[in-house]
Amino acid sequence: MKPDQPTTPASGTRLYSFVGGNSGNWRVTRMDPIIGEPLPVADFLQIVPEAVSGASAAWVLRGITSNERYVTRDEKSELVAKQEGLGRPASRCAMLIPIKKSAAWWNLTQDERRKIFEEQSSPIKIGMGFLPAIARRLHHCRDLGPDEPFDFLTWFEFAPENVAAFDDLTAQLRASPEWKYVSRECDIRLERISG
Amino acid sequence: MKPDQPTTPASGTRLYSFVGGNSGNWRVTRMDPIIGEPLPVADFLQIVPEAVSGASAAWVLRGITSNERYVTRDEKSELVAKQEGLGRPASRCAMLIPIKKSAAWWNLTQDERRKIFEEQSSPIKIGMGFLPAIARRLHHCRDLGPDEPFDFLTWFEFAPENVAAFDDLTAQLRASPEWKYVSRECDIRLERISG
Numbered sequence: 001m002k003p004d005q006p007t008t009p010a011s012g013t014r015l016y017s018f019v020g021g022n023s024g025n026w027r028v029t030r031m032d033p034i035i036g037e038p039l040p041v042a043d044f045l046q047i048v049p050e051a052v053s054g055a056s057a058a059w060v061l062r063g064i065t066s067n068e069r070y071v072t073r074d075e076k077s078e079l080v081a082k083q084e085g086l087g088r089p090a091s092r093c094a095m096l097i098p099i100k101k102s103a104a105w106w107n108l109t110q111d112e113r114r115k116i117f118e119e120q121s122s123p124i125k126i127g128m129g130f131l132p133a134i135a136r137r138l139h140h141c142r143d144l145g146p147d148e149p150f151d152f153l154t155w156f157e158f159a160p161e162n163v164a165a166f167d168d169l170t171a172q173l174r175a176s177p178e179w180k181y182v183s184r185e186c187d188i189r190l191e192r193i194s195g
Numbered sequence: 196m197k198p199d200q201p202t203t204p205a206s207g208t209r210l211y212s213f214v215g216g217n218s219g220n221w222r223v224t225r226m227d228p229i230i231g232e233p234l235p236v237a238d239f240l241q242i243v244p245e246a247v248s249g250a251s252a253a254w255v256l257r258g259i260t261s262n263e264r265y266v267t268r269d270e271k272s273e274l275v276a277k278q279e280g281l282g283r284p285a286s287r288c289a290m291l292i293p294i295k296k297s298a299a300w301w302n303l304t305q306d307e308r309r310k311i312f313e314e315q316s317s318p319i320k321i322g323m324g325f326l327p328a329i330a331r332r333l334h335h336c337r338d339l340g341p342d343e344p345f346d347f348l349t350w351f352e353f354a355p356e357n358v359a360a361f362d363d364l365t366a367q368l369r370a371s372p373e374w375k376y377v378s379r380e381c382d383i384r385l386e387r388i389s390g
Contacts, residue, residue, distance in 0.1 A: 014341045051340070066338050069264070072306040110309075111267040143261050143338040145246070146209045 014065040016139055017048040018096060018153060021057035026094060026190040034174075036100070036184035045096070045190055047155075061098055063139025063153040070114055075124050082131035091135060091157035095166065096188040098150040105181035106142075119177045126172045133162045134169060150184065209260040211334055212243040213291060213348060216252035221289060221385040229369070231295070231379035240291070240385055242350075256293055258334025258348040265309055270319050277326035286330060286352035290361065291383040293345040300376035301337075314372045321367045328357045329364060345379065 020028070020042030028043055042058040054060035068076065105113070117123065127136060139153040158166055170187070173179060215223070215237030223238055237253040249255035263271065300308070312318065322331060334348040353361055365382070368374060 064338050064341065067301045068304055071304050073304045076304050106262045109263050109266050109268045109271050110305075114305075140338055143259050143335055145339070146259065 013049045015049070015051055016063055016065075016153075017050065017052040017054065018061040018063070018155075019046045019048060019052060019054045019057045020044070020059045020061075020188075021046070021054070025193060027193050028188060028190055030187070030189040032187040034185040034187050035182055039098070039186050039188075045188070061096075061141070061150060061153055062144055062148070063141045063150075064144060065137065066140045070117055070122070071124055075128075078128060079124070079131070082128065084132040084135055086135050086137055086155070086157050088135065088157065088159075090159040092192045093158050093160055093163060093166070094190040094192065095156045095170075096186075096190065097154045097156075097170075098184075098186050098188075099152050099154075099182050100150045100184035101152075101181045102183040116177050116181075123173060123176065123178060126169065126176065130162075130165055130169050133165055134158045208244045210244070210246055211258055211260075211348075212245065212247040212249065213256045213258070213350075214241045214243060214247060214249045214252045215239070215254045215256075215383075216241070216249070220387060220389050222388050223383060223385055225382070225384040227382040229380040229382050230377055234293070234381050234383075240383070256291075256336070256345060256348055257339055257343070258336045258345075259339060260332065261335045265312055265317070266319055270323075273323060274319070274326070277323065279327040279330055281330050281332060281350070281352050283330065283352065283354075285354040287387045288353050288355055288358060288361070289385040289387065290351045290365075291381075291385065292349045292351075292365075293379075293381050293383075294347050294349075294377050295345045295379040296347075296376045297378040311372050311376075318368060318371065318373060321364065321371070325357075325360055325364050328360055329353045 020039065022042075022044060024044035024046030026045040026047070028045060031039065031041060033039070040058040051062055052060060071079070108116070127134070135157045137155045139155070140151070141148040141153060142151040156166065156169075215234065217237075217239060219239035219241030221240040221242070223240060226234065226236060228234070235253040246257055247255060266274070303311070322329070330352045332350045334350070335346070336343040336348060337346040351361065351364075
């Protein structure tokens with residue numbers, strides 16, 4: 001086998017595994033199935049910057065960061081100016097929201113999806129209102145392969161004093177027109193125990 | 196490894212492996228490196244509707260069909276009305292174009308990328324002019340993982356009498372503003388030997 005080599009070396013991976021099980025730097029404080037089938041219970045979460053098999057884990061969810069699908073340049077500039085990164089010392093609370101969207105969503109064309117985003121507040125604008133308090137990283141799963149259980153994994157980090165603001169953010173997202181196309185959703189709350 | 200069955204993928208998979216080597220239903224008639232590093236020489240191509248390791252292959256390129264990123268509903272309706280599927284008996288010629296786009300492309304926002312598409316003729320409109328003669332399937336690679344050698348694999352099928360039209364199509368694509376962002380491209384011509 002002579003696998004074809006990438007022309008340029010990877011500058012920092014884009015692929016992450018979220019491993020739910022008996023160990024990790026994040027303790028799971030709550031797991032709620034919001035829509036559809038729940039995930040098996042896990043007490044801890046470890047985030048690994050590569051694909052892992054997780055033989056002893058309750059579950060492994062994989063996702064890859066990618067290019068923006070909807071954000072315009074003006075929105076991007078505003079986001080970059082306001083947002084702060086993951087790993088801030090004060091961010092001891094986190095949430096992982098795995099979601100799957102319906103076939104109806106994926107059969108829409110780009111203009112139709114963007115229009116749904118704009119019908120009410122777009123998720124971009126909703127998130128903007130909570131910057132820089134809530135840091136976020138979106139991972140895409142759907143194009144990792146044909147059998148991924150979810151389409152997106154969104155990871156949020158925030159300080160304990162922003163928990164109420166965070167509940168407000170998730171309530172706004174779940175009330176948005178886009179969320180009508182969500183066919184599976186889990187809500188996993190966590191707190192950092194080390195690192 | 197299963198035989199090449201491009202028109203009826205097993206269990207509706209979206210993931211395909213293009214295996215270049217010593218066997219397959221397609222004979223490679225030409226391989227030209229257009230931009231950047233060439234692929235190793237292969238005499239045959241097999242298309243497998245799943246991920247394969249290809250232990251004895253010269254190369255394996257994987258790609259996944261996905262949702263439309265740019266097409267509007269009007270364009271989609273026109274495409275669906277005009278296009279024909281892969282696997283037509285008369286389509287004994289094919290071409291595989293693996294391309295990689297530059298970091299500059301991926302750092303653009305959605306509105307900027309769509310604008311580049313519209314600066315001249317978009318690849319959607321260019322392709323439309325050659326329907327139904329040329330059938331096409333686009334596979335995405337970039338979000339399969341962080342180390343894929345290409346970002347897209349486009350597979351074209353057509354009858355021998357449409358070879359000249361096909362050369363015209365590729366010339367138009369390569370002259371488009373979008374193509375300035377292509378950092379690697381191979382041109383692989385094939386003819387069907389069975390199936």
